[in-house]
Amino acid sequence: MDIEVLVTGAGPTGLTLAIELARRGVGVRIVDKAGTYFAGSRGDGLQPRTLEVFEDLGVLDAVLAEGAPQAPVRAYLDGEFAEERRMSPVLEPTPDVPYPNGWVLGQSRTEHILRERLAGLGVRVELGTELTGLSQDERGVTATLAHGGGERTVRCRYLVGADGGSSFVRKSLGVGFPGDTDESVRMLLGDVRADGLDHGYGHWFARAEDPAAGVVLTPLPGGDWFQFAAPLGGSDAGTGLDTLRKLLDGVRAPAGVRLRDLTWATVWRPNARLAERFRVGRVFLAGDAAHVHPPTGGQGLNTGVQDAYNLGWKLAEGSPALLDSYESERLPVAAGVLGLSERLLRKYTSGAPDAHYRGADTRQLDISYREDEGDGLLPGDRAPDAPVLGVTGSLRLFDLFRGPHATRLTFGAPCPGPEPGVHSYVVLPPGCSAGEDSVVDTGNHAHAAYQATRGTTVLIRPDGYLAGRGGGERRSE
Numbered sequence: 001m002d003i004e005v006l007v008t009g010a011g012p013t014g015l016t017l018a019i020e021l022a023r024r025g026v027g028v029r030i031v032d033k034a035g036t037y038f039a040g041s042r043g044d045g046l047q048p049r050t051l052e053v054f055e056d057l058g059v060l061d062a063v064l065a066e067g068a069p070q071a072p073v074r075a076y077l078d079g080e081f082a083e084e085r086r087m088s089p090v091l092e093p094t095p096d097v098p099y100p101n102g103w104v105l106g107q108s109r110t111e112h113i114l115r116e117r118l119a120g121l122g123v124r125v126e127l128g129t130e131l132t133g134l135s136q137d138e139r140g141v142t143a144t145l146a147h148g149g150g151e152r153t154v155r156c157r158y159l160v161g162a163d164g165g166s167s168f169v170r171k172s173l174g175v176g177f178p179g180d181t182d183e184s185v186r187m188l189l190g191d192v193r194a195d196g197l198d199h200g201y202g203h204w205f206a207r208a209e210d211p212a213a214g215v216v217l218t219p220l221p222g223g224d225w226f227q228f229a230a231p232l233g234g235s236d237a238g239t240g241l242d243t244l245r246k247l248l249d250g251v252r253a254p255a256g257v258r259l260r261d262l263t264w265a266t267v268w269r270p271n272a273r274l275a276e277r278f279r280v281g282r283v284f285l286a287g288d289a290a291h292v293h294p295p296t297g298g299q300g301l302n303t304g305v306q307d308a309y310n311l312g313w314k315l316a317e318g319s320p321a322l323l324d325s326y327e328s329e330r331l332p333v334a335a336g337v338l339g340l341s342e343r344l345l346r347k348y349t350s351g352a353p354d355a356h357y358r359g360a361d362t363r364q365l366d367i368s369y370r371e372d373e374g375d376g377l378l379p380g381d382r383a384p385d386a387p388v389l390g391v392t393g394s395l396r397l398f399d400l401f402r403g404p405h406a407t408r409l410t411f412g413a414p415c416p417g418p419e420p421g422v423h424s425y426v427v428l429p430p431g432c433s434a435g436e437d438s439v440v441d442t443g444n445h446a447h448a449a450y451q452a453t454r455g456t457t458v459l460i461r462p463d464g465y466l467a468g469r470g471g472g473e474r475r476s477e
Helices: 012-022 048-057 060-066 107-120 168-173 241-250 300-317 320-350 397-401 442-450
Strands: 003-008 028-031 073-077 080-085 129-136 141-147 150-161 179-181 187-195 202-207 210-219 225-231 258-268 271-274 283-285 387-390 393-396 406-411 422-428 438-441 457-460 466-470
Touching: 003 012, 012 028, 012 048, 012 107, 012 300, 028 129, 048 060, 048 300, 048 397, 060 107, 073 210, 129 150, 129 168, 150 168, 150 300, 168 283, 187 241, 210 241, 225 241, 241 258, 271 320, 300 320, 387 442, 393 397, 397 406, 406 442, 438 442
Parallel strands: 003 028, 003 150, 073 202, 150 283, 406 422, 422 438
Antiparallel strands: 073 080, 129 141, 141 150, 179 271, 187 225, 187 258, 202 210, 210 225, 387 393, 387 438, 406 457, 457 466
């Protein structure tokens, strides 16, 4: 084999997957047919679960340093201030949810941070390298890569298509991509500077007779940039700065607001599609190659990142059952998230008063792979965080989970015997002394989060989901 895993597509999904593989010592190459890196905000909303993933990957500090919280939005009708509102409530962190609120960071900056992390692991993105052919057999995949006017073949054990909605990989596999594109809705999106606007707020401008058909300017971190979004209707006026200015004039924005320095723009149409399969033999689909979403609710990028987070450790371990579980776990999740995005889009296009409100269902903290019905924390659920005290000082359970290993927690009883690839800890009640393999549950937060009594054992997968639990007696708190 030339390489263990070949990843095509160097967006957030492909980069996350490459990091997951590289930090486990798996040989990985990541290629992208683009000649330059994407420059634009596009998917700029990071959900709470994605922040947890980024903490595990070692990039959260950079994401928080470069990004910003979601800003409140000031709404104007016919140029007059009408109200201030938020897309979602601001929540306080809790012991089990350390990052309860969404975070704003332009997609190009997110990708830059992920590329830097990947480079630190010895892997760099190969730009201008396009997958032009693939075939597979029982032992591996043969990929044809075009670069610099020539072609060469690469032999890999697995190939992952993270190459976007028009995925060459998906089409080569003959995997159906049912869904639809709504041509009746067209939005102009772009990154632009704006004079006369407070960068600490989003700004919604609309006509009083049609408040739903407004222009919104959302602040982007790192300067005086805004993401511009406006409905185009049947207009074909192009994507230049003059078009943005005309759209803003049409909603009677206050005098003094002036746009300049447009750096990126695109016309977006609602596109909702779901691949019929996420795996064919040794080839996998992830991110937009497997599912595309309307941007309503900010779900697309986040779902792709978590596809990669689910797939990476399974590819590293390579067992048939684990590889089979990628599709059985992630396809239903993608279908559910797609349904959520479509429901929010319908609210938006219908002009519902709460069309821009985002509830808890958009945070992706409640995504579960559980097979059993029931109350409480079950295998397949996200493993909650909680504060604990170790021999080196104050910790969180997420500190214990961080890394490419699985984690076993045993509450108030000796750990079972050692197991390869598993880090084991005894969780003790407050007042006990912690040994090298023990932590003290400060305030019984961990016991409450895991509904644990003495002897309960919980196994957490490398991607932060419960793999199983046993012993003790479950109780409701």
